[in-house]
Amino acid sequence: MEISIRETGGVSVMDFTGNLDTNTSPAAESEVTRLLDGGSNKILFNFLDLNYISSSGLRILLATAKKMRTSSGKMMVCNLNETVQEVFDISGFAAILELASNEEEALAAF
Amino acid sequence: MTEKTTKSSVAMFMSADLSGSTAFKSQAQGDGESPEWLEAFEAFYREVPLIMMGQIAGAFAMEDEVPHSGVWKVIGDEIIFMAHPRTPREAQLLTIAFYRTIINHDRKIFQRWPLRIKGCCWAAQISDRNREIEIPEMLGTDDNQAYVDFLGPDVDTGFRLSARAGRGQVVISSNLVQLLAGMEEPEGIQFYYLGRKVLKGVYNGRPYPLFLMAMPDCMPETWEWEEEEDEGLIALRRDVPMESKDILDLLGRIQSYLNHMCHAGIESLEFS
Numbered sequence: 299m300e301i302s303i304r305e306t307g308g309v310s311v312m313d314f315t316g317n318l319d320t321n322t323s324p325a326a327e328s329e330v331t332r333l334l335d336g337g338s339n340k341i342l343f344n345f346l347d348l349n350y351i352s353s354s355g356l357r358i359l360l361a362t363a364k365k366m367r368t369s370s371g372k373m374m375v376c377n378l379n380e381t382v383q384e385v386f387d388i389s390g391f392a393a394i395l396e397l398a399s400n401e402e403e404a405l406a407a408f
Numbered sequence: 409m410t411e412k413t414t415k416s417s418v419a420m421f422m423s424a425d426l427s428g429s430t431a432f433k434s435q436a437q438g439d440g441e442s443p444e445w446l447e448a449f450e451a452f453y454r455e456v457p458l459i460m461m462g463q464i465a466g467a468f469a470m471e472d473e474v475p476h477s478g479v480w481k482v483i484g485d486e487i488i489f490m491a492h493p494r495t496p497r498e499a500q501l502l503t504i505a506f507y508r509t510i511i512n513h514d515r516k517i518f519q520r521w522p523l524r525i526k527g528c529c530w531a532a533q534i535s536d537r538n539r540e541i542e543i544p545e546m547l548g549t550d551d552n553q554a555y556v557d558f559l560g561p562d563v564d565t566g567f568r569l570s571a572r573a574g575r576g577q578v579v580i581s582s583n584l585v586q587l588l589a590g591m592e593e594p595e596g597i598q599f600y601y602l603g604r605k606v607l608k609g610v611y612n613g614r615p616y617p618l619f620l621m622a623m624p625d626c627m628p629e630t631w632e633w634e635e636e637e638d639e640g641l642i643a644l645r646r647d648v649p650m651e652s653k654d655i656l657d658l659l660g661r662i663q664s665y666l667n668h669m670c671h672a673g674i675e676s677l678e679f680s
Contacts (some may be wrong), residue, residue, distance in 0.1 A: 320478065353457035354478050360465050361474055368472050388455050390462035 301329050309408050310338040311401070315347040318355035326355070330362050339371030340408050344401055346377035351385050363395060372396075376404040416535035418493055418677050419558055420584075422506040423570045424456050424513070426485040427524040436521070448521045449485075456487055456525075459513055463505035477502065486570075490558075495679055500588055500595060503529055503621070507578050507597075511626050514576040518629070528570035529621070530581035531677055532562035561610070561673075568607035569616070574640040576628030578621045582659055585619045587677045589655040598622045598649035601658075602639060612670040617662060619655075620644065 299316035310333050318326055333341060341362065345351070359375065366373045376398040378386060386392040398404035429445075436444035457479050468474045475498045480490035489506065493499035510527035517523050532538040538560025546555035565581060573579040580588075585599055600622060604615030620640050630641050666672035 353461040356458070356461045357464075357474065357478065360461070360468075364468075364472055364474065385458055388462075389458040389465075391465065394462075394465050 299325070301326060303329065303333065306342075307405055307408070309340040309342050309405055311342045311344055313344045313346065317350045317352075318348060318358070319350065319352040320354045323352075323354040323358050327358050327361070330358060334362075334365055334369075339366065339369055341366065341371070341373045342401070342404050342408075343373065343375040344377055344404075345375060345379070345382055346401070348377075348379070348382055351382050353389070356385070356389055356391055359391065359395060372408060374398055374404045374407060376401050416533060416678065416680050418499065418531055418679060419534050419538075419540070419563075420491045420493055420499060420502055420529070420531045421480065421558075421563070421566050422460075422489040422491070422502070423528045423566065424460075424487045424489075424506075424510060425526050425528070425570060425573070426452055426517075427526050427575045428522060429485045432521065432523055444521075448517070448523060451520075452485075452517065452523075452525075453482065453487065455516075456509065456513055457489075460489060460505065460509045463508045463512075464502070466508075467501040467505040471498075471501070475502065493679070496587055496591060496677075499531065499584070499677075500591060500597070503580070503584065503588060504595060504597065504623070507621055507623060508626055510578050511576065511623075511628055515629050524575035526570075526573035526575055527578035528566055528573050528580070529578060529584060530562070530566035530569060531584045531587070532558065532560055532566075533583075533675060533677055534558065534560075537673055537675065538562050565607065565610050565616075568610050569618075572605065572607075572618055574638045575634065576630065577640045577644070579640075580619050580621045582617050582619065582662070583674075583677050585617075585655060586659045589652040589659075594652070596623045596625060598624065599655060600640075600643045600647055601650045601655070602643055611666055611674075612672055614666060614670065617659065619650075622649065 299322035302313045304311050362373055374396045433445045475491055475493050477491035481488045491502050493502055506529055510525055514525040534540050541557050542554040543557055569579055600620040602618040605618050607616045610616050663674045666674055
């Protein structure tokens with residue numbers, strides 16, 4: 299998995315490529331922690347090139363959402379492919395997190 | 409194999425086990441390239457961890473943090489989750505999340521295949537009595553993430569206890585029952601006492617107090633002909649849950665007796 303981070307209009311956009319699973323979640327968690335420690339309080343998880351997310355990947359999203367809530371920040375997730383959308387539906391995360399169909403729509407909602 | 413030197417902590421283990429899978433595998437061969445049972449197993453391994461994470465999100469909705477948790481082992485028809493609760497409250501919420509996962513997925517899987525799910529939830533104090541070790545020889549480990557295993561009598565108890573769970577039920581270890589029954593806010597958790605049963609190698613061969621967990625807003629789906637052959641379902645349908653003070657009294661007496669007579673070293677869970 300690869301993660302690249304860019305700033306767009308005050309939002310830290312994390313672009314994920316590959317699979318966010320048990321093996322790759324620790325690296326993702328480190329990146330999120332680094333962003334939060336650096337003062338980011340608007341984070342967009344862009345899953346345009348993410349193939350799959352497992353329960354350990356969901357845990358990273360949940361932990362980030364809680365940290366953002368306590369710091370009055372905001373996080374969103376966008377560009378879910380069919381497989382990732384199914385994971386969100388089965389787990390109920392589709393109703394827990396704020397989702398957008400694409401990056402433009404997500405950025406407009408911050 | 410390296411012993412991790414960590415301060416005392418509580419580890420929780422939660423087992424989701426497919427019931428009826430052996431018969432199903434022999435019956436559901438299908439007529440295509442992939443047998444029907446394989447689809448059921450793939451769904452089980454894929455969906456249960458996702459549902460568990462969703463239930464954790466729901467249970468911890470009002471909390472600021474979620475404890476570290478995830479799939480610890482997959483053994484045959486069984487998925488075992490592990491978590492490190494830092495407080496009794498976290499242990500309570502993890503137990504609720506696991507219970508709801510079992511009951512909800514039991515209903516779901518039964519609608520699709522002749523399979524059921526049963527659960528077991530237990531805890532171990534990781535200190536002198538139970539140990540956490542790293543096993544660098546395990547496949548899948550790398551420089552950053554060693555495979556971690558847990559050894560000790562309270563870890564083993566769960567594996568014996570899980571065999572006592574019936575379809576659509578969650579059995580729970582006595583140390584966890586003691587912790588949860590002693591909490592001021594029970595959050596709807598109830599316990600049904602099924603009496604004491606000998607679990608091989610547990611409690612120095614003395615009978616172990618067997619408890620089922622229940623939540624009135626999330627009960628297992630059952631049928632009359634199942635009730636007649638399952639003492640757990642009979643208890644859930646016909647008995648009343650045990651009062652917390654009676655649970656604490658019973659478990660306190662058992663603990664005192666075994667520690668005095670058998671040097672069993674049974675201790676209540678403590679959070680640092």
